Amino acid sequence: MIFQVKDCAALQTALDGLCEELAVLQVNQDCIFDCKLVACELLGNALKHGGGRADLQAEVQGGCVVLKVLSKTVFQLPKQIECSGLLAENGRGLFLVNTLCEGAMYTEENAIVAKIRIEK
Secondary structure, X not given: OEEEEOXXXXXXXXXXXXXXXXXXXXXXXXHHHHHHHHHHHHXXXXXXXXXXXXXXXXEEXXXXXXXXXXXXXXXXXXXXXXXXOOOXXXXXXXXXXXXXXXXXXXXXXXXXXXXXXOOO
């Protein structure tokens, strides 16, 4: 599955498409929700900090949903990810991603890859 995201409307369309495709693959609803949240956070960051356009790729691999977000501009995950606070307007997204995923990492192709376990 590949989705191109260039604005908020395309972001919503990509998230809806991701959920529909994962449901067809019979991924459980809890995992689909986690995937939607992680994809939303990563795509939102890519749109905000990565030049206003991003691509989302998703596939099921070995008991995990693997999400890959590619952007035009290089930006990196901080070395240490901490929650900024419950009521903070910024800084919670990567904490959520880190909490829900088995890991999030950068690749050489300027992508963030996150793996979400299907069965917890």
